[in-house]
Amino acid sequence: REELFxxxxxxxxxxxxxxxxxxxVKAATSTQIFSINQTDKGQGHIIIDYPRLLNHGLGELVAQMQQHCQQQPENHFYQAALLLLEASQKHILRYAELAETMAANCTDAQRRxxxxxxxxxxxxNAEHKPQTFWQACQLFWYMNIILQYESNASSLSLGRFDQYMLPFYQASLT
Incomplete structure (x- = not known):
């Protein structure tokens, strides 16, 4: 805090x-008819492209962003997207490590x-697209939580969860 602030x-x-x-513009915003730089919650109502995430996986999305960054090295959006995707992979791997550590210390066989x-x-999920319903649920949940870190959850939506999860669910029934 003493260094970052x-x-x-x-x-x-x-x-x-x-x-x-x-x-x-400063005078116009003081009327509060419209606002700029809203800080009490996220701007708008956001639904990420969960079907793309689930159908391609983080590894493929990272590869796509790396290619975009090579083609357009000055594009800050692609740089930011790559940073977010790679950080998401690392975050998910930290959970894998935590689960392994917890399993090693767990005495209950079922919980282990x-x-x-x-x-x-x-x-x-950190590298590959989900193949099973459980993998899809886990990747969806991780990305939803990662989005919550950035926002205070006032404008995030899950979208049509039923539609993009249905193929994974149906595959789990066979």
Whole structure:
């Protein structure tokens, strides 16, 4: 905190946006007819492309972003997307490690198997697209939680969970 706060002071997105606004825009926002730089919740209602995530997996999305970054190295969006996707992979792998550690110390055989399954699915999902309903549920949940870290959950939606999870569910029935 002692190092980070001074570094980011006057470098936030709010500071950047306020620095770009003209006096006319600042006066207009003071009427509160419209707002800029909303900070109490996420902007808009966000539904990520869960079907793309589930049908391609994090590993393929990372590879696509790496290719975009090579083709357009100055594109900040692609750089940010790659950073997020790679961080998501690492985050999921940390859960795999935690589940393995918990399993190693677990005396209940059933719970130990559950933890090892969580670890196995997490390791798979960090690099590959889900193949089973459980893998799809786990990847969906991880990405949903990762999105919650960034926002205060006021504008995130799961979208049509029933539609994009149905193929995984149907495959699990056979």
């Amino acid at each position: 001074p570094y980011w002071e006057k470098r936030s997105m709010k500071d950047f946006i306020n620095g770009q606004m003209t006096d006319e 198997e559950e933890l090892l399954t969580i670890a196995e699915i997490s390791r798979h």
